[in-house]
Amino acid sequence: MTPTIGGPGLPLVLRALPKLVFGPFIVCFLPTVVARQLPPSAPTELFLNLPAPLRILLSCGVFVLARQAIARYLRYRDMRKFGPDVVEVPALEMKLPWNLDFIPIAIDGQLNDYSSLLWGRYAEKYGNTYNYGILGETQIMTTEPENIKAILSTDFGSFEKGPEFRDKMFSVLGKGVFNSDGEIWKFHRTMTRPYFSRDRISHFDLFGRHSDKAISKLLDRLSESSQPPVDFQDVVARFTLDAATEFLFGKDIRSLDSSLPYPHAPPTDKSASFAFAFGRAQEGLAIRLGLAVLWPLFELFHDRTREDMRVIEAYVKPILREKLEEKKKKNGMITKKDDAEDGGDTLLDHLIQHTDGE
Numbered sequence: 001m002t003p004t005i006g007g008p009g010l011p012l013v014l015r016a017l018p019k020l021v022f023g024p025f026i027v028c029f030l031p032t033v034v035a036r037q038l039p040p041s042a043p044t045e046l047f048l049n050l051p052a053p054l055r056i057l058l059s060c061g062v063f064v065l066a067r068q069a070i071a072r073y074l075r076y077r078d079m080r081k082f083g084p085d086v087v088e089v090p091a092l093e094m095k096l097p098w099n100l101d102f103i104p105i106a107i108d109g110q111l112n113d114y115s116s117l118l119w120g121r122y123a124e125k126y127g128n129t130y131n132y133g134i135l136g137e138t139q140i141m142t143t144e145p146e147n148i149k150a151i152l153s154t155d156f157g158s159f160e161k162g163p164e165f166r167d168k169m170f171s172v173l174g175k176g177v178f179n180s181d182g183e184i185w186k187f188h189r190t191m192t193r194p195y196f197s198r199d200r201i202s203h204f205d206l207f208g209r210h211s212d213k214a215i216s217k218l219l220d221r222l223s224e225s226s227q228p229p230v231d232f233q234d235v236v237a238r239f240t241l242d243a244a245t246e247f248l249f250g251k252d253i254r255s256l257d258s259s260l261p262y263p264h265a266p267p268t269d270k271s272a273s274f275a276f277a278f279g280r281a282q283e284g285l286a287i288r289l290g291l292a293v294l295w296p297l298f299e300l301f302h303d304r305t306r307e308d309m310r311v312i313e314a315y316v317k318p319i320l321r322e323k324l325e326e327k328k329k330k331n332g333m334i335t336k337k338d339d340a341e342d343g344g345d346t347l348l349d350h351l352i353q354h355t356d357g358e
Contacts, residue, residue, distance in 0.1 A: 007303045008171050009296030016296075023063050068136065089140055092122060092132040099134050106290035110283060119143070134292035168288040168295060171305045172281050191354060195347050207243050213256045214239040221260050228262055234275075235260065241275050250346040251319050277311035284308065323352045 079086045094101045109118035119141055122130060128144040142148065151159045160181040161169075173179035177188035214235050221230050238255040246252040255275040284305040288295040298304075 006301050007299035008167070009299035010301065012167055012296040013300065023067075071136070090126040090130045092126065092130055098136060099132065102132060102134060103290055103292070103294070107287055110286045110290065115286070135294065137292050139292065164293075169285060171303055172285055172309060191351060192347065195350050203247065206247060210239050210243040210246075210256065213242075217256060217260055230260060231263070234279075237279060238275050241278065248347045249316075249319055250348065253315065273311055274315050277308040281305045281308040281312065319348070323348055327352055 075088075079088070092099060092102065106118065109115060122132070122141070123143055129140065129142040129147060131138055131140050133139050142151075161179065162181070166179050166181075169179045175184065177185060177192060180188060218230060218235060221228065241255050242252050253274055287304065288299075291298060
């Protein structure tokens with residue numbers, strides 16, 4: 001991984017600093033400038049006689065209220081624009097202003113509980129779609145099947161990821177198909193879509209082989225005399241990693257070959273470390289999502305995903321270099337057929353045809 005100065009949050013904060021400071025600065029000092037142009041008996045003299053800290057606090061409060069009023073007006077205008085059937089999404093109501101107390105609840109649920117349980121509790125109260133906005137940032141959670149269908153398929157073009165989401169995901173997903181919009185996304189999709197034909201995703205022997213191994217691991221653990229608990233999510237994650245890496249890269253990381261971890265035990269070998277790092281990197285991204293607009297402040301001088309990505313790259317980069325070297329030896333052709341529909345190559349083989357670098 002390329003060395004960086006500070007964490008991923010530092011450049012984002014520096015970039016946003018002028019915008020964050022400019023509004024309160026204008027609101028704070030505009031009354032002073034205006035008051036100097038008015039007679040001494042004008043009512044603004046009362047404001048100017050207040051202590052400077054109180055004056056700044058009041059000005060920032062006015063700025064926040066003004067922004068909220070503008071946001072409500074814009075939302076109302078959009079609702080009228082799209083017709084009478086448009087309704088406001090139910091809003092999550094926590095105890096603290098701006099739902100600040102939701103942040104530790106969400107992070108604790110992600111790290112110490114089944115992550116879906118938290119959302120299920122709120123769905124029971126607010127329905128399948130609700131806004132859990134933090135610090136005024138709209139964040140909508142939906143488990144409504146028709147909404148998910150629209151987002152992923154029928155109305156996909158209307159739901160871009162946006163720069164804020166891409167910034168949060170960049171340290172893990174980069175600029176790939178899962179973290180891009182517009183023309184860049186179309187470019188990635190054009191390259192990868194032919195590979196995922198019905199024939200390829202129907203490789204049941206590959207998936208069956210790995211599922212048999214996963215079931216065997218479960219049975220071995222359950223046959224132990226003490227019958228220790230099994231982290232089923234860990235088993236499913238290992239199955240997914242083994243099947244996906246063999247299917248996409250032609251290299252099975254064989255994480256199911258190592259013994260299943262006991263509760264709170266560290267990884268026992270390299271493949272288990274890869275699976276552990278992969279899960280930890282996803283947890284890091286989930287924490288960023290939970291922190292909403294505040295996440296850059298918690299990563300000014302460190303990247304919570306950096307160490308895990310080093311473990312992942314230590315496994316992935318040798319595979320990439322091997323494929324690139326193979327391409328050079330074959331004068332730019334990694335297989336005899338470069339048609340993505342040919343069943344002999346992997347997705348990595350197909351993508352290597354379009355690049356000479358990592």
